Amino acid sequence: MKPLQLFDPDSSTFTYVLFDQSTRDALIIDPVDEQIERDLATLREYGLKLVWTVETHAHADHITSAGKLAELTGARTAAPVGCGIGTAGVQLRHADTLSFGGETLSALHTPGHTAGSMSFVWREHVFTGDTLLINGCGRTDFQSGNAADLYRSLTQVLFALPDTTTVWPGHDYQGRSHSTIGQEKAGNPRVAGKSEAEFVALMDALNLPKPRRIDEAVPANLTSGIRHDMDGALLMQPRPTQSGYAGDVSPQLAWQWAQAGRAVLVDVRTDAEREWVGFVPGAVPVAWKQWPGMAMNPQFDDAVRQAAVGGKPLVLLCRSGVRSIAAAKRATELGLEAYNILEGFEGDPDAQAQRGRKGGWRHHGLPWRQN
Ligand SMILES: N[C@@H](CCC(=O)N[C@@H](CS)C(=O)NCC(=O)O)C(=O)O
Ligand SMILES: [Fe+2]
Known part of the structure; x- marks a missing residue:
């Protein structure tokens, strides 16, 4: 069984899609922002459900x-623990494994290009x-x-794999x-045939x-490619946008509005995410499931129309502020006043603190509950 290999000509980057042939659960390694439409189309073409994104x-x-x-x-997102990608849900350590269907990917810490860099083994592939x-x-x-670390990663970790490994x-x-x-x-x-000192001299030259x-690229990649407005947490006035919805608000302001009955919270995460991460009390649950290029979701339209009783503004939240913006734009198209909540809802603050992430609903002292 072989991985799907995809290429981004602008950066000469390879992206890999691996999947379980029977369950169709898939994992993607090193996806490139500009190629997201291609990657989503590939998943659709092969009938795959993406369960992991992984960074080397x-x-x-x-x-x-x-x-x-x-x-x-x-x-779910996974990245090497030593790379400082605080937004990744799983921080991988050497020998950790990720499952997709009945398949397993194993992490090898191979420092040198960067201190946290990893390689991943799947079946007879690395x-x-x-x-x-x-x-x-x-x-x-x-x-x-x-360079000395890279020499050891090459000669002692990767070259220890079977010669036939692809x-x-x-x-x-x-x-x-x-x-x-x-x-x-x-x-x-x-x-090949070089000592560590020869290799280091070559790399240094x-x-x-x-x-x-x-x-x-580096700052963006430290937040999984999503750039947050770091002032978001302090924003106690809505900030208007030119992007087709009323504006951005902080989680605190959204909660104040909801408590005062001035706005309706709408949680556009999926049921599975809500069960897994936690529920925001009082938020109307309506998943934003639209993939780029797909038809609108009529259930979403009906649910937000109903939620905006008496013309109340809607404030939409998701996990990190991508879906909530798309959903706020759609609600605006429907003639509703819709705001996006910055930073979203990332669940357990202890896990977040370990991941070095500062955002999240509970981090702001706002209520949530786990099922
Ligand atoms: N011209 C490329 C350079 C890319 C580059 O430096 N790539 C890194 C990987 S992130 C590398 O290690 N290249 C190895 C090499 O060029 O020998 C750019 O501007 O992006
Ligand atoms: Fe690199």
């Missing part, structure tokens, strides 16, 4: 679509991110990179798609230009 590291050259994919498909590239390896001159890299800049551990061990010009998008 916090990328410097492109922005991930992990946060958006999670919002649109209900997938997804090496920017640790091992075909006839090359990731650079080590930025983002906590370290290598699926994070990038290729010369039109190649995959390799094997045996081929790379024998012929990779950066590392590369003098590569800085990636074009690094200043924009």
Whole structure:
């Protein structure tokens, strides 16, 4: 069984989709923001249900679509614990596994390109991110990179896999798609037959230009590609937008409005998410299920029309503010006054604190309940 390999020509990035052939549960590795429509179309074409988005590291050259994919498909997000991607729901450690249907992906900590970088093993395949590239390896001159660590990750972790293991890299800049551990061990010009000192000297002398998008990409990737307004928590006046809905409000302001009967809270997460993460008391539950390009959901239209009794404004919340914006736009199209709640509802604050994330409904001292 082989992974689906997808390519983003702008950043030369490979994205991989793995799935269980009978349950159709799928996992995506290193999805690229600009390719989200292609990836959603691929999932539809193969009849797959995305259950995990996984990052090999916090990328410097492109922005991930992990946060958006999670919002649109209900997938959970996973990233290496050492990468500082605080928004990822699961912080992976060496030897951790992720299940999709009856299939298992195993994490290998392979530092060097970045300190947190990981590779992932599935069956007879290894997804090496920017640790091992075909006839090359990731650079080590930025983002906590370290050439000696990379040498050890290559020679002691990846080259310890069976020679027949297929290598699926994070990038290729010369039109190649995959390799094997045996081929790379024998012929990779950066590392084959080289001592650690020789490898470090070679890496130190590369003098590569800085990636074009690094200043924009790294901060965005630390929040799974979703950029929050960090002032959101302090916003006690609605902030108007030009984006087709009335404005953004903080969770506190939304709650104040709801308590005072000035607005109706609408929770656009799915039933499964509400059960899993927690319920916001009094919020009208109506899932926003529209995938890009799909027809509108008439149930949503009916439910929000009913919720806006007496012309009351609606304040919409989801997990991280992607679906709630789309839903607020739709409610506005229906002639309703609709606001988006910044930062959404991420559940257990202790788990969030561990993930280094500051947002979330309960974090703001607002009530919630677990079923
Ligand atoms: N020209 C590319 C450079 C990309 C780049 O530096 N890629 C990193 C991975 S994030 C790398 O390790 N490249 C290895 C190499 O170029 O040898 C850009 O501007 O984005
Ligand atoms: Fe990279």
